[in-house]
Amino acid sequence: MPLSSTVLELRCEPIPLVRIALIGLGQRGMKTLERYRYIPDAEIRYIVDVDPQKLARAAQALKDSGRPAAQAFAGKEAWHEVCHCDDVDLIYICTEWNSHCTMAVEAMRCGKHVAVEVPAARTVEECRLLIRTAEQTRRHCFMTENCCYDHFALTTLAMHRRGMLGKITHCEGAYIHDLRDIFGLTEDRHRSNSTRLWMERSCTEHGGNPYPTHGIGPIGWLLDIHRGDRMEYLVSMTAQGCGPDDLLGRVNSTLIHTHRGISILLQLDVTTPRPYSRLQTVCASHAFLQKYPVPILQTSDFPRALVGDDALREADKYATDKASLLWKQGRELGVPNEMNYTMDCRLIHCLKHGLPLDIDVYDAAEWSCLAELSRQSAAQGSVPVEIPDFTHGHWNVLPRHQLY
Numbered sequence: 001m002p003l004s005s006t007v008l009e010l011r012c013e014p015i016p017l018v019r020i021a022l023i024g025l026g027q028r029g030m031k032t033l034e035r036y037r038y039i040p041d042a043e044i045r046y047i048v049d050v051d052p053q054k055l056a057r058a059a060q061a062l063k064d065s066g067r068p069a070a071q072a073f074a075g076k077e078a079w080h081e082v083c084h085c086d087d088v089d090l091i092y093i094c095t096e097w098n099s100h101c102t103m104a105v106e107a108m109r110c111g112k113h114v115a116v117e118v119p120a121a122r123t124v125e126e127c128r129l130l131i132r133t134a135e136q137t138r139r140h141c142f143m144t145e146n147c148c149y150d151h152f153a154l155t156t157l158a159m160h161r162r163g164m165l166g167k168i169t170h171c172e173g174a175y176i177h178d179l180r181d182i183f184g185l186t187e188d189r190h191r192s193n194s195t196r197l198w199m200e201r202s203c204t205e206h207g208g209n210p211y212p213t214h215g216i217g218p219i220g221w222l223l224d225i226h227r228g229d230r231m232e233y234l235v236s237m238t239a240q241g242c243g244p245d246d247l248l249g250r251v252n253s254t255l256i257h258t259h260r261g262i263s264i265l266l267q268l269d270v271t272t273p274r275p276y277s278r279l280q281t282v283c284a285s286h287a288f289l290q291k292y293p294v295p296i297l298q299t300s301d302f303p304r305a306l307v308g309d310d311a312l313r314e315a316d317k318y319a320t321d322k323a324s325l326l327w328k329q330g331r332e333l334g335v336p337n338e339m340n341y342t343m344d345c346r347l348i349h350c351l352k353h354g355l356p357l358d359i360d361v362y363d364a365a366e367w368s369c370l371a372e373l374s375r376q377s378a379a380q381g382s383v384p385v386e387i388p389d390f391t392h393g394h395w396n397v398l399p400r401h402q403l404y
Contacts, residue, residue: 018089124388208236
């Protein structure tokens, strides 16, 4: 396939005011709606959910913040209807995982750009479908991986761009979050599957790592995945769980090998008492950086490792890129989550000016496909499983990842 047929570095017509249809008004959807009160050059035109009570709550939140009212669509097929509205530029999808790909594909086929919650797809075939649709329609498909905009991750990226790390050899990322209470594993352990939360069902039934993007996203940027390097294969294993449904302690570990010989460790652990962590670890010839459980920064410039606040203060000296400045702006404004604010400001900025997005459809596919592939490897005794090249052989054409 010629490079012109891909959507690498896709540029579209600038959109002075980005008109948004927000689908899904659960926890993530409401946080998105509330966050957009701080983000200029964007307007929520439509709100969509199957639950009329959630629509009423969203409408009240818009009113309370002094924003124009949005037209409400209710029902199971309402999402389909809003994709066909003419006065929409961006479909923002905050629904359950199993609907992400279907909705994103329909939106792009209707000529809309897409922002979709993580993971964007559940299978390799869904990843391929997202890419085919984006390439055919020339529409953006942005996966809202907010952890790419973590302040420490951004400063690590900035330090690497300055040549301070040397050659990176190994990275670690994770989603480690004690969700036992939310999953009902510490109190009522005998709830039926029909009453469990959808995320609990997904984690229970999966067998691999169904939620890999928080860990791999910042690493993908740092290693210039599909911009000079690519993930070639992985091996994965899942610990045998315990408890009445074998879910407690069911930790997944996945190792990935890249074309340049870099190793990556990803972990998923949502059912042990381990404190929250995304690891964010980078091993390089001249440096070691880690955010969790305690920030550590060691480079050849320092006689000893900087730890805790000292590490954060030193790293902050290099936070001069566009995204880092937005993160600081979000903190000054008092937004609830600076990562989410930075992510959406960057998305709207690029759409407004017709620039390539920070996260493209190939990122969405590469990061999301690890869910199915980790399950395949774990189910087969941790055999190596090949990771597809979704760029049709163009993974080394671009010089590096850029924030335009």
